[in-house]
Amino acid sequence: MQASLPGKADGQQSALGHCERASSHLWNSLNMSSGVSSAVLSSMMQLLACDLLLSLRTSLWQKQASSSQALGETYHASASELTGFQRDLGSLRKLAHGFRPAYRKVFLHEATVRLMAGASPTRTHQLLEHSLRRRTAQSSKQGEVDTLPGQRERATAILLACRHLPLSFLSSPGQQAVLLAEAARTLEKVGDKRSCNDCQQLIVKLSGGTALAAS
Template structure:
């Protein structure tokens, strides 16, 4: 994984192959009866696996997209990349039918695959809004403790929106910097240093070289 995210082509291909194998095992596990197992534990493991696979596929795509952008080019995911992502997204949707915690992750990953495919940004923005609004709704209804499970999705949605959506869909640079600082704090708390650094780099660009403290 480290090699793949460091930009090494052989590492990226190796990680993609690992994703494909894990994806196949995940799909098989979703089709096995849980009569002899603990269904709740199965669902937790399946969700963790599915979310990890989708997050890794996203990271691999963003690494290649970033490299292309640096060259002034536009990178669009290949059919193979999209097929793998769609398969894991299908697993997540299926899991969401019987395991509620999986449902809140569906919108974020649906938005991601649209970004990968270069689809119309209008619907993509609407899907990201589900993750962006979720924390406020939970705070109002259930309190701060119950809000935590959705904060990582919100942080990731902020990062994706600020990085990939057209400027016409986004708020002013100052507001974007505040949102990115919030996302950086959340991602740092959950141990996602790479995404946290991405937020900080975007804040620096928005501030013309001056970072806004994410603390």
């Protein structure tokens, strides 16, 4: 078991290294002027890249956090992890100024970086609430990059809240299970099998009376 740990650490650092290089290219892209005819397409690609980077950084952090929780410990992201996340979050904010589909993702990732840093849960909960507000699925409009606008952010916010917020910020176990089941269906639709499985595991823990949230 111990022999496998260095390999996992090396894989984590390698993934973060790729994130840093991609992050630099993204920032350069955002600071380059482009023709009006290609502005929407460029923004869509930049949003896709930015959201992917932030989601990958979140996934890497959650793997570390889950390992620590299994040992009864609390894991907060390192300074370098937070710096990288903040840089990509800055890219997302910059993109959101002129591209509305990016705006709704800002609240979710702002909440995530607070969870990573172990910041006060009150403001984190408020940020997650922006994504938790139910949005009806509408047909995609010009410039939309999701087939279910806002629904993936809502599903991810549910998962983050149930996994990381203190119990005092959460609803009853029964209500949590209903929300997690909704989140699992959405995440399955968009092809995020890992997060869907995480929701299902939390539902199982809830049914067994196991506390889900970090204290």
